[in-house]
Amino acid sequence: MRAWPAPDVPVLPVRGPEVRVHDSATGGLVELVPADGTARMYVCGITPYDATHLGHASTYLAFDLLNRAWRSAGHRVRYVQNVTDVDDPLLERAVATGEDWVALAERETELFRTDMTALRVLPPDEYVGAVESIPLVVAMIERLRDTGAVYPVPNETGGEDLYFSVTADPTFGAVSGWERDQMLRIFAERGGDPDRPGKKDPLDCLLWQGERPDDPAWDSSLGRGRPGWHIECSAIAREHLGADFEVQGGGSDLVFPHHEMSAAEAQVADPEHRFARAYVHAGMVALDGEKMSKSKGNLELVSRLRQENAEPDAIRLALLGHHYRSDWEWTAADLERAEALLPRLRTAVKAPAGAPSGPVVAEVLAALAADLDAPRALRAIHAWAEATLDGVGAEAGAGTQIALVADAALGLRL
Structure with missing residues (x-):
């Protein structure tokens, strides 16, 4: 699957410090210096059944900042992102609207690409769909x-689904x-099935769903079916980044169950x-x-703001005004302040x-x-x-240096 075009990132005349980020697993800051000079990052991508809202944009902008901070520190970056282009929410939306699920996924993925291009988010080196990754999933x-960590659970069609034993x-x-x-x-609220009969542990998660009538399915050594959600990211990340990569990233709603599983x-x-x-x-x-939330429908869309003639740099500036780990509420005032400041x-x-300019560049x-x-x-x-x-x-050319660091580190065109 293709990603989106990369914006130019200027090379700074000075090197930034090594990057420290908050690790949810330890609850503290960790310094991430790649051993071989290449920082590796996997960020969970969209399920393409609706347009990019500002919650999505804020998340991908956060990891764009990490990408840029690593580059400023002198490291190469290998970035992988998936697209969950077959899953229950997508199939349910396709049934509800009468649209072919493949066409729906392709259209919304393309809209996501245009939004990321407009916001000047650096694209992943590998942009990988779940469907194209089915051989990797089956192998894992x-x-x-x-x-011995996999077991079958009978399903309503007389076939079997495969589950992972979390223990x-x-x-x-x-x-x-x-x-x-x-x-x-939380498992029950975020796509899990703790009450399903036949499971060894309520927290065990689906690996492979056996074929259902009117659902897409693929032939495999596991039988006809399609992959579960969590195993998709496990397989794609290991294939394209190897083990012990630097960062697994996403929104805080992915901490459990998705990143745990x-x-x-x-x-x-x-x-x-x-x-x-x-x-x-x-x-x-x-x-x-x-x-x-797409499911709740309370969305402010990047594409809608763009259609209303909001400058993408102003949208980006508005998002940058909030620390990436904070929970916050979008209002029209966020964009108004950014449009006045830019x-x-x-x-x-x-x-x-x-x-x-020197102290400002160093501070940024x-x-x-x-x-x-x-x-x-x-x-x-x-x-x-x-x-x-x-x-x-009275520093001549100071503005050029400020514009350079704003572009390289923050992705803002001044």
């Missing part, structure tokens, strides 16, 4: 079956740190290696008092001389290296712009 399930991973629970009662409650499956298939070194999660964005910053960087890079603190970086640039517009300082 076969490895899990060899370990096969002695570290299960280490990603979220949750107690079992919390896991059981993906890690457990990969680690049982290969018990000598961890799945990821750190688990990094972006906060949730609300609208009208509730988390933005031209002021652009006026400042075009000044023939300005306030000293330090802020991004310190758990991707974009609001702190923006405050430094804003303060510089106000000083420059007030006539403070």
Whole structure:
């Protein structure tokens, strides 16, 4: 599957600090210095049954900042993202609308690409669909079956579904740190089936769903069927990044069950290696008092804002005003503030001389290296712009340096 075109990223004349990010598994900051010079990151992608909302955009922007911070620190980055282009929510939406599920997935994936292009998000090196990854999924399930971690559960059609025994991973629970009662409650809310008869443990998760009438299915050594959600990411990440990669990322609603299950499956298939070194999660964005959600329909869409002539750089600036790990609520005022600030910053960087740029460049890079603190970086640039517009300082070409670091580190065109 193709990704989207990459924006140009300028090369800075100075190097940024090594990057530290908050690891959900340990609850603290970890410094991620790749051993071989290449930082590896897997970020869970969309299920393409609706348009990109600002919650999505905020999450992918967070990992775009990490990508850029690693590059500023002098590292190469290998970035992989999936597309869950076959799953229950997509199939249910296709039935409800009468649209072919493949056409629906292709259309919404293309809309996502255009939104990411407009927001100047760096594309993944590998953009991988679940359907094209079925051979990888089957191979990993076969490895899990060899370990004794897979068992069948009869389904309503007379066939079988295959489940993963979470107790096969002695570290299960280490990603979220949750107690079992919390896991059981959230599992039911996020696509799990704790009450299904025939399961050995209520938390065991689906690996392979046997064929159902009117559902897509593929031939495999496991029988005709389609993959479960968690195993998709386990298989794609291991294939394209190997073991012990630096970051598994996504929204905070993926901590459990998705990231917990993906890690457990990969680690049982290969018990000598961890799945990821750190688990990094972006906060949730609300609208009208509730988390933005496709299922609830309370969405502000990137594409809608663009159609209403919002400049993509202003949308990006509005999102950067919130720390990536915070939960926050979108309002029209976010965009209004960004639309007022952006031209002021652009006026400042075009000044023939300005306030000293060196300390600002250093502060921006330090802020991004310190758990991707974009609001702190923006405050430094804003303060510089106000000083420059007030006539403070006489450094020729200072604006060029500020525009350069804003582009390289924050993805903003000033």
